[in-house]
Amino acid sequence: MADEVILLDFWPSPFGMRIRIALAEKGIKYEYKEEDLRNKSPLLLQMNPVHKKIPVLIHNGKPIAESLIAVQYIDEVWNDKSPLLPSDPYQRSQARFWADYVDKKIYEVGRNLWTKKGDEQEAAKKEFIEAIKLLEQELGDKTYFGGDKLGFVDVALIPFYTWFKGYETFGNINVEKESPKFIAWAKRCIQIESVSKSLPDQDKVYDFIVEIRKKIGVE
Amino acid sequence: MADEVILLDFWPSPFGMRIRIALAEKGIKYEYKDEDLKNKSPLLLQMNPVHKQIPVLVHNGKPIAESLIAVQYIDEVWNDKSPLLPSDSYGRAHARFWADYVDKKIHEVGLKLWRTNRGEEQEAGKKEFIEVLKLLEQELGDKPYFGGDKLGYVDIAFIPFYTWFKAYETFGNLNIEKECPKILSWAKRCIKIESVSKSLPDQDKVYDFIVEMRKNLGIE
Numbered sequence: 005m006a007d008e009v010i011l012l013d014f015w016p017s018p019f020g021m022r023i024r025i026a027l028a029e030k031g032i033k034y035e036y037k038e039e040d041l042r043n044k045s046p047l048l049l050q051m052n053p054v055h056k057k058i059p060v061l062i063h064n065g066k067p068i069a070e071s072l073i074a075v076q077y078i079d080e081v082w083n084d085k086s087p088l089l090p091s092d093p094y095q096r097s098q099a100r101f102w103a104d105y106v107d108k109k110i111y112e113v114g115r116n117l118w119t120k121k122g123d124e125q126e127a128a129k130k131e132f133i134e135a136i137k138l139l140e141q142e143l144g145d146k147t148y149f150g151g152d153k154l155g156f157v158d159v160a161l162i163p164f165y166t167w168f169k170g171y172e173t174f175g176n177i178n179v180e181k182e183s184p185k186f187i188a189w190a191k192r193c194i195q196i197e198s199v200s201k202s203l204p205d206q207d208k209v210y211d212f213i214v215e216i217r218k219k220i221g222v223e
Numbered sequence: 224m225a226d227e228v229i230l231l232d233f234w235p236s237p238f239g240m241r242i243r244i245a246l247a248e249k250g251i252k253y254e255y256k257d258e259d260l261k262n263k264s265p266l267l268l269q270m271n272p273v274h275k276q277i278p279v280l281v282h283n284g285k286p287i288a289e290s291l292i293a294v295q296y297i298d299e300v301w302n303d304k305s306p307l308l309p310s311d312s313y314g315r316a317h318a319r320f321w322a323d324y325v326d327k328k329i330h331e332v333g334l335k336l337w338r339t340n341r342g343e344e345q346e347a348g349k350k351e352f353i354e355v356l357k358l359l360e361q362e363l364g365d366k367p368y369f370g371g372d373k374l375g376y377v378d379i380a381f382i383p384f385y386t387w388f389k390a391y392e393t394f395g396n397l398n399i400e401k402e403c404p405k406i407l408s409w410a411k412r413c414i415k416i417e418s419v420s421k422s423l424p425d426q427d428k429v430y431d432f433i434v435e436m437r438k439n440l441g442i443e
Contacts, residue, residue, distance in 0.1 A: 054324065054358065068316045070323055077316040093299040094285055100292045105273065138273065 009034035018163035028198035117175030228253035240383035247418030336395030
């Protein structure tokens with residue numbers, strides 16, 4: 005029986021990008037449905053009634069919401085190739101820890117870089133650079149967070165790279181200067197086909213951020 | 224080789240309680256260390272340098288921080304008895320979703336009930352808290368536990384907050400039994416289980432602790 009896989013998504017969402025990369029890594033054919041977040045589809049509201057948010061993965065009619073939960077699901081179901089999580093339980097716990105760190109720090113703090121001004125923005129700048137440096141430290145000399153291959157933490161983190169032009173411009177930071185190893189890692193990731201074909205262009209994301217800032221009235 | 228298991232914890236923490244229950248369910252002997260959060264031990268700072276928070280599970284010298292990650296680790300390593308997560312992938316995704324929901328909603332919204340002064344924010348918190356409990360009640364349905372016939376991952380994620388209910392009800396001015404009777408009966412069912420009852424502090428002790436915290440924070 006052929007699998008039916010649908011992804012309800014929104015093109016600039018880093019969370020949606022995670023699922024796109026995981027599906028591509030596993031070579032899974034799926035139907036991509038772009039949502040209009042100001043006019044959510046009945047399917048989205050039916051598939052994620054609790055949070056009413058994208059992304060939602062739908063596998064043979066059954067929904068899985070929350071991007072990291074969906075990526076783990078994909079890894080467990082399509083376990084014949086490209087493992088995303090390590091096989092050892094301790095390594096798995098550490099991968100989950102760092103993906104959770106990305107969730108707690110990068111999105112929220114990054115958001116403050118392009119939505120806030122003054123002291124709040126300065127604090128966000130400091131916190132963002134600290135988070136990037138800590139991740140750089142965790143990466144160490146490894147090629148990827150997953151070791152020799154793309155892994156769970158890489159998949160969790162690389163989507164935010166598409167937002168860096170926005171973070172840097174509006175947050176007035178230079179990530180490459182602060183954390184060259186981090187940028188080198190990101191550039192390594194986007195050379196991987198499953199990543200590059202899943203991520204939108206940085207300039208497109210930047211234009212999108214410019215639009216939202218206008219709408220929410222940030223300067 | 225005998226396992227060395229240590230739990231760095233703080234007795235009223237619902238997050239710490241989750242790990243206590245999981246360890247008890249699996250029959251794992253461990254050393255419990257209560258931290259003074261105003262004077263964190265060198266061990267805690269060494270074992271969780273990133274967040275510097277409890278709880279931290281330390282297994283043969285290796286730390287696992289974040290309560291739900293630690294519970295999953297315990298379930299995977301001690302996989303010979305009392306499975307906490309379902310064996311099928313979709314069931315697991317579903318359990319993770321609802322534990323994540325408890326993480327996102329119960330603690331944060333609960334804060335609005337006891338950590339704010341009376342007013343609009345607290346009223347909004349009340350409304351939201353009841354909505355959250357009703358949704359969890361709906362998810363429980365007719366099952367004895369969120370895990371089905373036995374205690375599972377979501378039960379473990381959620382039951383520790385029951386020890387905070389007296390505080391939520393008193394300071395938030397709500398009656399959980401009246402609004403969500405099924406949640407109360409689920410909770411009472413859980414605390415009859417030995418691994419749960421011996422892992423949770425007394426509701427009155429937690430209440431007194433919160434009264435102290437409110438004084439320290441200058442609330443009301």
